[in-house]
Amino acid sequence: MIGKVIGALVGREIDRRDGSGGLKGALTGALIGGGLRRMGPLGMALGAAYVGKKALDRRRMMRRGY
Template identity: 65%
Template sequence: MIRSAIGALVGREIDRRDGQGGLKGAAIGLVAARLLSRMGPLGLVLGGGYVAKKAYDRRQARRRGESV
């Protein structure tokens, strides 16, 4: 269940980065989640850390009034 959530969040970040959305982010998120879960607890920590950093950066940008 955690793997699916992290995969979805990673896919969403990739879709936001390229601005087009669609299948690309979902596919990369699925692959990233599969790879991270194969790495065991370290992979889940790395994936969760990536998502947390993106959320933190977005929050800081909102506080400064920047566009994300």
């Protein structure tokens, strides 16, 4: 279950970077989520670290007023 959530968050971050939205982010998140689950705990840690880094970057940008 946690793997699916992390996969969805990674897909959302990729979709935000792309700018369009919709199906591409969902499919990418599903594929990446499956790959991260196959990597085991290391994959989950990498996916969570990616999402955390993007969230931290977004928070810093909002504080600076960009």
